[in-house]
Amino acid sequence: MDWGSHLAMQQAxxxxxxDSAASSKERVVESLLLVAVVLAAVGVYGFLFNRANVLSYSxxxxxxxxxxxxxxxxxxxxxxxxxxxxxxxxxxxxxKWLGVSLYAALLGVLVFKVLTVAMIYLSGRQIMPRAWAxxxxxxxxxxxxxxxxxxxxxxxxxALFLALAMYLILKYEDRHKLILIFLSGxxxxxxxxxxxxxxxxxxxxxxxxxIAKGNMYGRPSVAAPPSKPRPSADGGAATEGxxxxxxxxxxxxxxxxGPALAYMAANRALVPMIRTLxxxxxxxxxxxxxxxxxxAMPIMxxxxxxxxxxxxxKLRAHxxxxxxxxxxxxxxxxxxxxxxxxxxxxxxxxxLPMLVLGCGLLVAxxxxxxxxxxxxxxLIVVVFAAASLMELFPRFAREQSIAAMxxxxxxxxxxxxxxxxxxxxxxxxxxxxxxxxxxxxxxxVLMEARFFFNTYFEGVLRFRAQTELNVERGRxxxxxxxxxxxxxxxxxxxxxxxxxxxxAFAQSDAGSSFLFLANRRNISNAQFWIGVGVTEQERxxxxxxxxxxxxxxxxxxxxxxAAEKYEPMREYxxxxxxxxxxxxxxxxxxRER
Numbered sequence: 001m002d003w004g005s006h007l008a009m010q011q012a013x014x015x016x017x018x019d020s021a022a023s024s025k026e027r028v029v030e031s032l033l034l035v036a037v038v039l040a041a042v043g044v045y046g047f048l049f050n051r052a053n054v055l056s057y058s059x060x061x062x063x064x065x066x067x068x069x070x071x072x073x074x075x076x077x078x079x080x081x082x083x084x085x086x087x088x089x090x091x092x093x094x095x096k097w098l099g100v101s102l103y104a105a106l107l108g109v110l111v112f113k114v115l116t117v118a119m120i121y122l123s124g125r126q127i128m129p130r131a132w133a134x135x136x137x138x139x140x141x142x143x144x145x146x147x148x149x150x151x152x153x154x155x156x157x158x159a160l161f162l163a164l165a166m167y168l169i170l171k172y173e174d175r176h177k178l179i180l181i182f183l184s185g186x187x188x189x190x191x192x193x194x195x196x197x198x199x200x201x202x203x204x205x206x207x208x209x210x211i212a213k214g215n216m217y218g219r220p221s222v223a224a225p226p227s228k229p230r231p232s233a234d235g236g237a238a239t240e241g242x243x244x245x246x247x248x249x250x251x252x253x254x255x256x257x258g259p260a261l262a263y264m265a266a267n268r269a270l271v272p273m274i275r276t277l278x279x280x281x282x283x284x285x286x287x288x289x290x291x292x293x294x295x296a297m298p299i300m301x302x303x304x305x306x307x308x309x310x311x312x313x314k315l316r317a318h319x320x321x322x323x324x325x326x327x328x329x330x331x332x333x334x335x336x337x338x339x340x341x342x343x344x345x346x347x348x349x350x351x352l353p354m355l356v357l358g359c360g361l362l363v364a365x366x367x368x369x370x371x372x373x374x375x376x377x378x379l380i381v382v383v384f385a386a387a388s389l390m391e392l393f394p395r396f397a398r399e400q401s402i403a404a405m406x407x408x409x410x411x412x413x414x415x416x417x418x419x420x421x422x423x424x425x426x427x428x429x430x431x432x433x434x435x436x437x438x439x440x441x442x443x444x445v446l447m448e449a450r451f452f453f454n455t456y457f458e459g460v461l462r463f464r465a466q467t468e469l470n471v472e473r474g475r476x477x478x479x480x481x482x483x484x485x486x487x488x489x490x491x492x493x494x495x496x497x498x499x500x501x502x503x504a505f506a507q508s509d510a511g512s513s514f515l516f517l518a519n520r521r522n523i524s525n526a527q528f529w530i531g532v533g534v535t536e537q538e539r540x541x542x543x544x545x546x547x548x549x550x551x552x553x554x555x556x557x558x559x560x561x562a563a564e565k566y567e568p569m570r571e572y573x574x575x576x577x578x579x580x581x582x583x584x585x586x587x588x589x590x591r592e593r
Contacts, residue, residue, distance in 0.1 A: 033120060033130060037137050039118040043143060048456060049110040049150040050103060051465035051478045056151040057497070060512025063105050066091035067287075067516065068479050070100070076276055077269035079525040080534060084277065085260065086193035087154045089573055102517065103476045104424055104467075106363075109150040112160050117141050119163035120406050126170040127187075127377040128417050138415040139445055142452040144407035146398075149455065155166075155403060159196035160390065161187045162202060162407070166384040169206065173376055181210070181245055185252025192253070193260055196277050202387035203253060208243045209379060215479040245406070293398070295343045298351040300387075304329060305439065312432060319429040326435035330442060337446040349447055350392075352410040357386050360415045367422075374418045402451070412440060468494045473517045473553050487517065490555075490583050494518040497553050497580075497590065504553040505529075505546055507564070510586065511555035530560055539566045547572070554589040561587070 061081075068079055069092040075085045091105055098104035113272070120140055124133030150156070165187035172180040188206065192199025200441045264270040312322040335344060364378040387409035391400040416423070416437055427433040457462050467484035469477055471491045479487065495518050498504050504522040506512040512527040524542040526534040543566075545551075554577055563568045573589065580590035 004551040006228075016266060029130075032127070033134065034121065037121045037134065038114060038118050040138065041114040041141055044111050045113055045150075048144070048474055049106050051463055052462055052574065053395065053455070053483070055479070055483065055510060055513055056146065057149040057509045057513055057528070058151045058153050059102065059105075059516050060506065060510070060514075060522075062087050063091060063102070064512045064516040064522065064527055066095060066105075066152075067100055070095050074264070074267045074269045076264070077267060078234060079527065080276075082276060083154050083529075084193050085273070086190070087152065087157060090431050092155060098518075101473045101475065103474075105152045106150045106477065109152060109156045112157050113150070116160045116163050116406065119160060119167055120410055121149065123163060123167040123170055123381070124413070126167065126174060127381070127414055132413055132417050135441075136410045139413070139448070140406035140409040142448050143402050143409075144452065145402055146451070146455050154194040155198065155388070155391070156192045156528065158198060159403075159406065160387060161194070161386060162198065162492070164503050165191065165202070165206070166380065168409075169209075169380055170377060171506065173373065173380070175254075178245070178248060178580060179593055181248045182252040182255075185249035186256045186375040187252075188249075189253040189256030190504065192257055193243075200390065201390050202384055203249075204366060205383035205387055207246050209376075210249060210368060211243065211382060235515070266356060277461055281497075293347045293350045295347065295351055298355070301333075301348060301352075301443075302355065304332070309426070312436065313426050316427065316429075318434070318507040319432060321428070322427075323431045323435060326432060326439070330439060333439070333443055334446060337450060342450075345450065346398050348443070349351055349451070350398055352443065353389055353401055355386075355405060356408060356412050357382050357389065358414065360411050361386075363415065363419065369422065370418055378414060378418055381407070381411045381414055405448070409444065412444065416440070469517075471517050474517060486583055486586070487514070489585050490514050491518045491586075493581055493583075493588060494520055494553065494555070503545075503549055504555060505542075505551055506553055507556040508556075508560040508586070514555055514586075523549060530563055536566075539569065543569055543572060552591040552593065556587050556589060557585050558587060 010014050027428065028344045061084070064439050065075065065079060065081060066088045073079060075081050075088055081088070091108065094104050094108045095101075098107070117137055121133055121137035124136045127133075130134070145151070145153075162458075166182045168180045168184035168187065172178075172184070184206070188199055188203050191202065261270060264273050299579060305397050308325050312325050313320040315325070337348075360378055360382040364375045364382060367375070370378075379561065385404065388404040388407045389401065391403065420437075423437055424433045427436045456464060463478070465478040465483075467479055467481045469475065469479065469484055470488045474487065474491075477485070483517075491514055494504060497519045498518070500519070501521065503521045504515060505510075505524060506515055506522045506527070507529050509530065511529075514523055523545050526538055526539075526542065528534075554573065561570075561573070564573075576591055577589035578592055579587060581588040
């Protein structure tokens with residue numbers, strides 16, 4: 001082949017037609033992979049979403065409130081809540097389309113969780129190759145809350161918009177289209193309408209990222225010489241660290257939050273909403289303060305990792321020995337996570353995400369060997385994962401750590417991806433590198449698998465929840481046999497004693513959940529009567545409504561009765577109500593005259 005023929009072939013290979021064909025093929029592959037991720041999530045969640053191990057109090061706190069919204073009530077004005085209003089209005093819309101039932105609410109959560117997994121994958125594809133992004137998305141899928149994996153809690157919905165906001169900012173890093181910053185701010189506004197504290201955390205973090213963007217780009221990496229700013233997709237120069245980018249994010253945030261605030265103001269609910277959301281959560285958290293889990297097991301795990309890494313590095317000339325050290329560590333970890341005490345594993349679940357995010361932050365800020373765009377991307381995923389993890393404080397509940405795991409898994413895999421050269425340099429050969437890089441993912445996946453199977457299954461893949469509720473609003477939802485029998489018995493009793501459209505008083509937290517399933521009304525505007533944020537005025541108003549309506553039935557428990565702090569209510573109950581029926585720890589009081 002002469003030089004002219006060779007040149008002609010090269011021109012043909014690089015022609016726009018060939019490039020277009022390759023690009024089309026890439027888009028097809030990307031679309032197919034996204035569809036595969038969605039189908040995998042639907043396949044797993046579709047078998048699980050309508051199975052619950054306990055009666056969630058969110059049924060009463062969120063779904064009963066959503067039914068009231070469907071009937072025209074306004075949160076904060078007509079009933080008490082510590083959550084922003086989006087959850088109530090979303091479920092009210094679902095009830096309008098699908099009918100008022102527990103199944104409809106669970107189905108809504110299913111859709112949001114599937115879409116969240118898809119957004120985690122798309123976010124990963126902005127910063128990692130397909131295999132890494134796919135692994136991160138699938139590894140995040142089975143982290144489900146133990147006491148209600150599909151219950152109607154705000155961040156089951158807000159997580160989708162948190163992932164969408166992260167995706168848009170990561171996409172901006174590649175495309176430099178300012179509309180992406182605006183849309184990311186709009187998504188953060190929706191997050192705030194579901195969970196205002198998470199929305200505030202991630203908004204503050206995003207603003208810091210945008211404002212500090214110029215300084216980040218001004219620090220060249222050691223690995224490569226400084227390069228010119230990448231051009232934006234619309235032909236202009238990339239604008240880095242400009243204040244108006246932060247302003248654009250705030251404008252997007254206001255575009256979704258503003259109309260919601262205007263609606264609440266028009267319905268005379270804005271002032272009580274602001275008062276509740278600013279001061280109510282503080283009271284809630286003070287009442288939920290807990291002692292954090294012991295860090296002993298995570299410290300031992302980190303020490304073992306550090307010791308193995310150090311020994312492997314020193315023995316890198318003896319690759320077989322170095323690889324054997326990693327294999328021994330991995331075998332010990334597998335044995336501990338599969339056979340060890342669950343309380344010890346809970347310590348790791350609680351603390352290891354903090355360690356991963358802390359390491360990610362340190363690497364992004366101080367590791368000059370990384371390219372600038374890698375440090376930026378790492379900061380973004382760490383900020384969003386940290387915002388989702390902030391629910392952990394100060395309640396120190398393992399459940400909150402589990403809820404943040406999809407974002408933590410993305411941060412973990414991108415951290416490992418960015419540190420590939422460093423891990424290879426530190427490790428002994430290809431086998432040592434692969435083993436060293438696999439340790440943390442193995443820990444997380446094994447914890448996830450054990451937790452997932454213990455939550456849903458008993459024995460060999462036999463569902464814990466296998467008994468369908470008989471009550472109309474609970475059809476197609478399954479609980480463990482004893483729990484299902486308790487729910488059916490209580491709901492049946494309430495329906496027999498309280499006429500349709502009649503009222504009862506839910507003194508216990510479970511009371512409103514039973515009333516929702518029974519299709520009966522709560523005389524109190526506070527779904528959680530013993531909960532926080534219920535003012536003295538509301539307590540007095542509830543007592544007055546009970547007396548005037550001659551409400552005949554109270555759902556409570558011995559513990560709740562003993563914990564009643566409002567003395568007039570305690571005295572009124574003692575004078576007018578007697579124990580009528582007990583279903584395990586559920587106590588039904590009835591007015592005899």
